[in-house]
Structure formats: C-alpha cells, structure tokens
Amino acid sequence: MLFETLKLYPSWDIEKTAIPQRSRLYHLEPIGIGTPYVESLTGYVQRIAHEHCVTVRRLTITEIAPLMGKEAKLLDESISKVFGTGRDRTAFNGTGLMATNLVGAMSALTRRLDLHYLTLLPWAQVISKRGLLRRHRAWCPKCYQEWHDNHTSVYEPLLWSINTAQVCPYHHQPLQEQCPHCHQQQLTISGDSRTGHCNKCGKWLGNNRHKTVVTSLIKSEAERNRQLNIVNNLGELVAVTPTLNSPPNLQKVSNTISTYILQVLKSSIPAFSRQSGMNKATIGLWCKGKVIPQIDNLLVLTHYLELSLLDFLTTDLLLAESKNILKEPKLNVVKQARKSYTHLNLERKQVLNVVLIEVLKEYPAPSLEDVALR
16 A cells, blocks of 8 residues: 655744834935945935925925924924024034934934934034034035936035035035025025025036136135145044944043143143144133034144044044154244233222223123223
8 A cells, every 4th residue: 555655844934024113204324324425414304305205395394393393383384493594504414402303303203323423413522513514505516416427316415514614525626605507505404405406496506517706715736735634534523423432522622632732742821822823712711621612723723733633532642642653743832931910009900990890881792802902
C-alpha cells in the first residue's frame, strides 16, 4: 500500500501588523541636514505647502495657527497674526521663541524630530539674536537655476537667512535681495511664497541674465576672500549642529575669551581692546558672561585670534593649549602710565548730580561720550 507523503506548508501569521501612528502632513525629509547648505525652517514650510498643493497662507491658517495658539477664525485670511509683520518673520530661522514655536507646530504636524536643525536654535546660548538674521529674503540665482536644470529639489538654505552671509560659497557671487523683474524686496515668508519665485510678482528668480547692483559691493579680491571666509565659517557651524553632544553654553564661551586674553595672549582687556579695535566694555561683559556676543563681533574676534568660529565655540581651549594646538598671536602691548585722579569737591559733585538728573530725563538717552563731555 502506497502512503502519500504529507507536505508541511508554512503557517500564516494572522496577527495584525503594528501600524505606526500617521502624521497629519507628509513626513517630508528636510534637505541637507549635516551640510553647510541645510534647508531653513521657513523654506521647509514652503515646500510642505507645495507638496500638499496649497498656499502657505492656507497651510498656516488651517494647520499651523491652531498649534501655535492662534484662533483661525480671527485671522481673516491673513497670516500676520501668526508670522508677525515685516522683519519679525525672519526670527523663525533664529534662536528665539518664534523659532521654537514653529518647530513645535511643524514637528507635531509632520512627526519629524529633526526640524530644530533647520534653525539656529542649538546656538541660542552663545550667539545673540541681535543682528543675526537679515530683514529680507536673499538667494543665489545660480543655485536656483542649477537645481532646476538638474531636476533636484529647489529650496531655501538656512545660510541665506544669516545677515553676515553676503556671498554664495559655491558660486562666489553676492546673494541677491531684489527681484530682477519687479525690483522689490521680499519677506522671508509670506502667504504667497513659492520656493525659487518672487513673493511679489511670482516670476522665477533663477534666471541669471539680470545684473543687480549688489555685485558692485565687492570691489576687491581681498574683500571677496573675506566674505568667502565668513560664509565658510557660518556654513561649517550649521553643518556640525546635528553632531553636537550638547549645545555650547555662554559660560564656556566667556571662559574661552578670558583665557585667550589673559593666558594665551598674555594681555589684559584694555590692551586687547586697543589692539583689536573692539569695545573694551563689550569685551568685559563677554568675559563676565553677562552678554551674549553678536555674530558679527564673534567673526571679528575669531578672525583676529586666527581661529575658526566653530573651534572657538566648541573646542576646549585649555585642552587644546596643552597640546600646543593654538597659535599665539603677537601683541605689541604698550604700557601706559597710570592716570592721576583728584577727589571732587562738594561744589563739583552738586554740578555733576544736576547734569546726571537731566540726562535721566532725556529721551532718547544720550551716549556716554556725550554725558562725559558735559
């Protein structure tokens, strides 16, 4: 009798597959994280709106506003109550509360946890908000055109929104702030924003046939090299942001400045002020950790000390010095004789009191130099 061989078939797993929680908007990956040309947060919002085939205005009113504590019904098709007016909108790429709020809203809508890298928030403790971001939108026409011709995503790099970045690091030409078609400047983001297009007239900004007056700002090779050095320092800073173990803090930077002046340069704050041309009071406040340095001052300081901006903000100075990594710029400090001071008599004290009381009542307040002359 023949016995049929039984064939064993694999069993089926009938348990339901765990489906991850879905995001309200597309889980769109930001462009360029970990590179000098990382996308800006305002540019990311524009790309999200484009992918959903809606305007930035509609996306803001229906999706972003409720998550930022704004009543959509009161907006009346205007995004100014969400994004602010004028130069306030540049702050969304910066280090303050507005950037934090927009990151939170967009993270909730897209379920992405890396959107803070599209801003300068990780550097909030060591770079001041003052003078950090430019008031108007800026772009490189050649970058736009190359991305378009290569059929890659057209986007707005974070580097373009930083005020001290004046040139494109790849094409070595000044960034433009004026539309070549309608000759108007634009806000960083608006209800009608389209990446690569003018917010006013809607025309393509990648056409490089038009010449603008900004090209005349860089008149010498030395100035062009200086601008390239600045933009490369800034690009290095934003590129390394995702790899930071912890955000740099102000106390560490103030200690670095003090150590450089007192130990490495073998100098004092007044002598360093005379040599570098920087304000003595400002340097003193930096050393005490009472003021966050502005980006332009940091770039001047690091250029004088022959350090990159990244190394200055992140490197352990004392460890580097022990390994003989740091250079020691030579300072020809001229010792000045101490000034002799005389005590004020009662009459002069009364006169000074009167002057100071008058100064306190003035608006706007006069400068310290003016007060001293009085």
